[in-house]
Amino acid sequence: MSLVHAMLFDVFGTCVDWRGTVTRELERRGLPAELADAWRGAYQPQLETVRSGEREWTDLDGLHREALDRLLTARGLAVADPDELTRVWHRLDPWPDTVEGLTRLKRRCVIAPCSNGHIALLVDMARHAGLPWDAIVGAELAHAYKPQPAAYLRSVAALGLQPGEVMMVAAHNADLAAAAALGLRTAFVSRPTEDAAPGGDWDVVAADFLDLASQCGA
């Protein structure tokens, strides 16, 4: 851990509770709760169209709105405020331990999101949820979506560091596998909506962000 000068965090699911927040916003509009998982389910196939080069860089507002329109149409539903509903992904609520854990970790090293969310979305979310980031890096810097290597490597370079000086934190094994293959350190954090258990030889396995902070001496 003494070599780790920065920690990069996956955001959706790892820092914030997308399913709980999106479900609440859907139900407030009288929409079915199952739309939350369907909406999130559209995400990886959409990202793949950007990763493959099938279409140009498109940020998550564009992708989330497109998926919402498709899902509502398929169900014969409509909403009065599709752009406003799409921006629910900007105001996801944190897990109960997220802010305290990040605040402790920030005393120890640089903390930043390395998310597929774009900068504007992550700024809104940080202000909504109180996430005390030192900087916002991630997919937008490289115009590459995780797990593409450039998303991690451009983020590491923006912090002026080498991959071995940076720890990737996620509740997703695939995210950590991609980071580890590039030489980053890894920490798996358990979250109820995400991967059920660690599925790799990660440097740290933590129950939540408070446990992560303690294991990192923060």
Place this chain on the structure above:
Amino acid sequence: MSLVHAMLFDVFGTCVDWRGTVTRELERRGLPAELADAWRGAYQPQLETVRSGEREWTDLDGLHREALDRLLTARGLAVADPDELTRVWHRLDPWPDTVEGLTRLKRRCVIAPCSNGHIALLVDMARHAGLPWDAIVGAELAHAYKPQPAAYLRSVAALGLQPGEVMMVAAHNADLAAAAALGLRTAFVSRPTEDAAPGGDWDVVAADFLDLASQCGA
């Protein structure tokens, strides 16, 4: 002001006291204080070599180190730790009103640096000086140095805003003139080491960051 959703800040001279901090670090090493102004004086000609395309994007660590070597050699001087001394530009001290002013303004809207400093430098400076940025944007996002338009426009776009929704804050008239030409709002703040007086029709002219916050209703 009700249309302003974000404020972008020049950093060197506007938020932090480069001359005071650099002078103290030089004197601690037994080097002449006049080197501080000579070092800063090398800056714009160096940036111009990048702006003109004469050489590829080079960050300020590279430019500052190159200028230091040249200035020391010209004076028959040497230091044991040139990289460490170069990093003084990462740990510049804030003006006395900077942190309180930014903290007040952050309650009102998004705040971020739009500096020619690179992300790693600005992260170190924010942690050293306690600057509570929401995000770090600026020259590195566009690989363009102010006053090139892309440095401002890429920063505005990264925040998901239009130029008219963003106010540029600087103690330099040239910086504000470039921003105003692109449609940004402008605020001039007086700083003892920088431009002596406002030299344009700026939206706000403030004595310091506390006055700026008050004028912005923050």
